[in-house]
Amino acid sequence: MIIGSLRRVTRYASWPRIRKSLKGVPWFPLVIMVLFVVVGVFGRQLAPHDPLKIDIEIRLLPLFFMKGGSLQYPLGTDHLGRDVLSRLIVGSGVSLQVSLVVIAVAASIGALVAVVAGYLGGWVDTILMRLVDIIMSMPWIIIALVFASIVGAGVRNIIIILSIFAWPGYARVLRGEVLRIKQGDFVRLAVVAGASKARIMLRHIFPNIVNTLVVISTLQVGSIILAEAGLSFIGVGVPPPRPAWGAMAADGVGYIFTQWWLAVLPGVAIVLVVMSTNLLGDWLRVRLDPKFRQL
Amino acid sequence: MGEILVEARDVKKYFPVNRGVIVLKHLGDIKAVDGVSFTIGKGETFGLVGESGCGKTTTARLILLLETLTGGTIFFDGKDTSELSGPELRKYRASVQAVFQDPYSSLSPRMRVGTIIAEPVVIGGAISTNGIKDRIAQVIKMVGLRRDAMELYPHEFSGGQRQRIAIARALASNPKLIILDEPVSALDVSIRAQIMNLLYDIQQKLGVSYLLIAHNLAVVKHMSKVTGVMYMGKLVEVVESQELYLHPLHPYTQALLSAALPSHPDEQREEIVLPGEVSTPFNPPPGCRLYRRCLYARPVCSEQDPPLKEVSSGHFVACHLH
Numbered sequence: 276m277i278i279g280s281l282r283r284v285t286r287y288a289s290w291p292r293i294r295k296s297l298k299g300v301p302w303f304p305l306v307i308m309v310l311f312v313v314v315g316v317f318g319r320q321l322a323p324h325d326p327l328k329i330d331i332e333i334r335l336l337p338l339f340f341m342k343g344g345s346l347q348y349p350l351g352t353d354h355l356g357r358d359v360l361s362r363l364i365v366g367s368g369v370s371l372q373v374s375l376v377v378i379a380v381a382a383s384i385g386a387l388v389a390v391v392a393g394y395l396g397g398w399v400d401t402i403l404m405r406l407v408d409i410i411m412s413m414p415w416i417i418i419a420l421v422f423a424s425i426v427g428a429g430v431r432n433i434i435i436i437l438s439i440f441a442w443p444g445y446a447r448v449l450r451g452e453v454l455r456i457k458q459g460d461f462v463r464l465a466v467v468a469g470a471s472k473a474r475i476m477l478r479h480i481f482p483n484i485v486n487t488l489v490v491i492s493t494l495q496v497g498s499i500i501l502a503e504a505g506l507s508f509i510g511v512g513v514p515p516p517r518p519a520w521g522a523m524a525a526d527g528v529g530y531i532f533t534q535w536w537l538a539v540l541p542g543v544a545i546v547l548v549v550m551s552t553n554l555l556g557d558w559l560r561v562r563l564d565p566k567f568r569q570l
Numbered sequence: 571m572g573e574i575l576v577e578a579r580d581v582k583k584y585f586p587v588n589r590g591v592i593v594l595k596h597l598g599d600i601k602a603v604d605g606v607s608f609t610i611g612k613g614e615t616f617g618l619v620g621e622s623g624c625g626k627t628t629t630a631r632l633i634l635l636l637e638t639l640t641g642g643t644i645f646f647d648g649k650d651t652s653e654l655s656g657p658e659l660r661k662y663r664a665s666v667q668a669v670f671q672d673p674y675s676s677l678s679p680r681m682r683v684g685t686i687i688a689e690p691v692v693i694g695g696a697i698s699t700n701g702i703k704d705r706i707a708q709v710i711k712m713v714g715l716r717r718d719a720m721e722l723y724p725h726e727f728s729g730g731q732r733q734r735i736a737i738a739r740a741l742a743s744n745p746k747l748i749i750l751d752e753p754v755s756a757l758d759v760s761i762r763a764q765i766m767n768l769l770y771d772i773q774q775k776l777g778v779s780y781l782l783i784a785h786n787l788a789v790v791k792h793m794s795k796v797t798g799v800m801y802m803g804k805l806v807e808v809v810e811s812q813e814l815y816l817h818p819l820h821p822y823t824q825a826l827l828s829a830a831l832p833s834h835p836d837e838q839r840e841e842i843v844l845p846g847e848v849s850t851p852f853n854p855p856p857g858c859r860l861y862r863r864c865l866y867a868r869p870v871c872s873e874q875d876p877p878l879k880e881v882s883s884g885h886f887v888a889c890h891l892h
Contacts, residue, residue, distance in 0.1 A: 460676035461686075464739070467634050468690035469663030482680035 301558055304551035311548050314364050315371030322361035324348075326518050330356035335534055353526060353537055363544055366518035369507075370548065373433055374499040378492050380438040385445020386488055390476045392446070393453025404450065407443040415440040416505070423511035433512055437502055445491055452484045486563050493556020497549035504545055520545050575647060575746060575779045576610040576633065582641035583628050587852065598853040602628040604803035605642070607878070608796075610747065613777040617794030617811060619787060619826070621848065625803040626783045630749045633781065634668055647746070664694040667740035671752035673732035677724035683735055684720030690743040709738040712775075713768060730761035734768070741772065747779045755785060762786075766793060787830045791815055799823045802851050802859040805878055808886040819887045821864050858890065866891055 314321060334356040339349040350359040392403040419436045426432055456462065457480060465475050504521025506512035513519035520541040527537030584599035603625040610616040618626045631637045633644060635651060644651045646662060654662050667690065670676045677686055687706050691697055697705065710719060713734040724732060733753065740748050750769065754762040766789060773780060784790050790797055791811050798808045799820065807820040818824045825842040832839055844863045857872040858864065864871065870890050878888040 459678075460670045460672060461678040463636060464668060464670070464676055464736075465678075465689065466636060467663065467666070467668050468739075468743070469660055469693045470689070474693070478681075479678055483678070485680075 299558070301554050304554040304558075307547050307551040308555055311367060311551070312371065315367045318365040318368045322358075322364045324358035324361045326357060326361040326365045327516050328357060332356065335530070337534065338536055350540060351534070351536060353523075354530065359523075359537065359540060362518040362523060363520070363540060366520045366523060366541070367544070367548075369430060369513050369517070369519045370500045370503060370545075373430060373437065373503045374496050376434050377437045377441055377499050378495055380434070381441035381495070382445055382488055382492050384438075384442040386449055386481070386484065388442070388446040389449030389453055389484070390480050393450040394457055394472070394476050394480055400450075403446070407446050410440065410443045411447070413440075415502075416509075419506055420509075420511055423506075428511050428514045430513055433503055433506055437499055441495060441499065444495070445488070448491060449484050449487060452487050453480055456480055456483045486560060489563055490556055490560045493552050493559065496552040496556075500545060500549055504541075572614070573612045574609045575612045576616075576781070577645040578609070578629075578633070578642070579607050579645070580642040581606045581629065581632060581639060581644060583625075583632055583637055584640045601803050601851045601854060603632065604851075604854075606800070606803070606805050607642075608798050608805065608808060610779050610781060611795070612746070612779055613773065614796070615773065615780040615782050615794035617790035617797035618781065618783045618800060619785070619790055619797060620800035621826075622785075623848070623851075624800045625851075626800055627751055629800075630668070630751050630781060630783055633747075634666060634749060635662075660694060664690060664743040665746045666749070667743060667745040667747075668749040668751065669733070669736050669740050669753045672756050673729050673736055674756075676736050677732055679724055681723075682720065683722055683724060683727075686724070686735065687720070687739045687742050690739065694743050705742060706738075709741045712741065712772065713738045729757055730765065733757060733761075733765055737765075737768065737772070741776075741778075744776075745778060747781065750780050750782045750784075752783055752785065754789065762789070769793070787815075787827065799826065802848070802854065804859055804888065805886075806860070806888045808878065810884060813885060817885075819881065819885070819892055820889050821866055821891075822860050858888075 330352075333348070333352050334354055336348050336352040336356075337344045338351050339346050344351065348358050348360070350363065352358055353362070388403050388407070392400040415436070418440075419433075422436050423432060462475060462479050465479050470478070500520075503512060503519070504524065507519040507521030508525040510522075510525070512521055515522065523541040524538050524545075527534070527539075527541070530537050581603055582601070582605055583603040584601050586599055587597045588594040589597055606625070606629060608616060618629065620626055628637065632639060633651075639652055646666070649658070651662065677683075684706055687709060688702050691702050691705055706720060707717060710717060715731065715734055715738065719727075719731075719735070724735065727735065737753075753769065754765050757765060769780070770793060772778065780793070782790060782794050791814075794811050796808065797811045797814050798805045799814075799822065800806070801822050807814065807818065807823045814823065815827065818827050822844070825844045828839060828842040842865070844860075844865070846863045849859075849862065855861075855872075857874060858867075858876055861867050861871045868890060874890070876888045876890045878886050879892075881887050881892045
């Protein structure tokens with residue numbers, strides 16, 4: 276079994292196959308995403324300056340092509356004289372980390388709850404879905420504010436609070452899928468073959484919701500990044516001076532009429548990344564469907 | 571009749587109809603299957619015909635243990651199926667398989683064909699990985715598919731081929747009984763004969779028993795030794811298939827046969843049309859189920875439910891006329 280799947284992986288990993296599987300990939304979003312991930316992981320090594328270094332003498336430098344700009348600080352400096360480019364680069368790490376961890380946690384919990392509730396039905400279903408309703412009806416931003424004021428702001432706390440509010444969305448949509456899939460004759464035939472409930476959920480139900488799971492996840496990347504930026508914007512996210520896109524935009528708002536780029540640049544970064552995840556997710560959805568796969 | 575494999579004795583399945591959210595009020599029952607008895611011999615085919623909603627599929631699902639019995643007993647190889655558990659249940663699962671009507675819904679879209687076919691064997695345990703591989707290759711050959719089909723996904727096959735895959739899966743665990751629930755209804759007319767012949771050949775070779783459920787009377791006549799006619803949850807006539815077509819005794823059977831297309835377009839036949847609609851099996855009134863539609867109804871028909879009785883050797887009819 277293990278050797279077989281290893282062999283399958285190595286066969287899949289050959290170069291012509293990779294090239295073929297990338298056929299039709301939307302290049303622009305892919306480049307943005309690769310850039311986002313690389314910069315997010317190696318941000319501290321790539322940043323030209325220390326993102327935390329304050330130098331009041333060079334505060335509010337404009338973009339490099341504007342009057343008074345310099346190539347040493349191509350995207351200018353903020354109100355404390357910190358290099359904007361470096362802060363953008365390092366700030367992407369926060370967005371990457373938060374979105375990946377939150378998606379992983381929320382998708383796992385959501386898929387588990389959806390499969391168990393949808394397949395078993397009965398009181399298990401009722402209890403889990405009422406829990407979903409309760410969480411979805413709570414105002415997450417207010418709870419996040421309260422939570423942050425009790426345990427303090429920080430990346431870990433953002434991840435916890437966003438995970439709690441992200442999984443019910445998965446659970447609700449995926450449960451509907453499970454209800455549809457379990458009506459299929461192949462599930463009935465699995466029962467006839469003597470498959471246990473666990474086996475049916477794992478081998479028959481779960482593989483058929485992966486598609487939807489991926490689509491929701493890619494759409495969620497955008498909203499998680501936005502949520503993190505929003506929390507940082509209102510000051511309960513990443514604590515200063517650590518750079519985060521949302522906090523940078525918040526800092527820049529005060530200078531919107533004079534140094535507009537301070538707020539616009541992090542905004543553009545957020546828009547590019549969110550848009551790219553959505554486009555890539557759409558492509559991935561088509562690719563993952565075996566009906567479209569011709570390998 | 572030779573040795574008996576399956577015996578259904580007074581099998582009943584009622585679906586309760588309730589109203590209310592927390593405090594349920596029992597309004598009555600839908601009597602999907604209401605006291606059905608029949609036997610299936612080893613290596614033989616028992617045909618089950620009747621219109622949609624008459625309880626054929628529910629009967630099949632009861633044998634497959636997909637539904638629990640409301641009453642009666644089903645014996646398999648002399649054992650009460652409702653009392654099976656543990657290793658005995660697993661053995662039963664391996665010996666009873668099914669092929670369903672829709673070959674598009676009966677194969678998991680995200681599994682390779684080899685995995686789909688192997689599943690009943692894998693769950694049954696007891697065979698080594700190599701043994702399973704050989705077994706899959708064997709059944710794939712038996713149903714006439716190419717060997718490399720194992721590596722592909724179901725969507726790469728046509729409807730007829732998919733049904734062959736479903737049959738291969740049903741054969742993999744070497745079952746004694748295969749439930750064929752409308753195995754060709756969803757297929758192209760040109761493919762139907764192929765699949766039916768395949769099933770027939772497999773039975774000749776392996777000696778497996780079939781419970782064949784079908785709308786198409788010609789198919790049942792061709793395949794099955796004994797045929798049962800169902801109407802609203804009851805068996806109204808059970809007899810050897812040839813005899814059923816030559817001398818149908820129950821008024822419903824006569825109407826059903828006259829509704830089938832003749833084998834030749836010029837053939838002149840009288841068509842019997844039953845008046846009215848099929849009434850619902852929800853809280854049916856006493857008496858014969860066909861009472862309101864029967865051309866020969868008599869007062870006794872509305873009072874007493876006619877039992878299934880043997881009117882001549884091997885010919886069972888549930889009708890007050892006989």
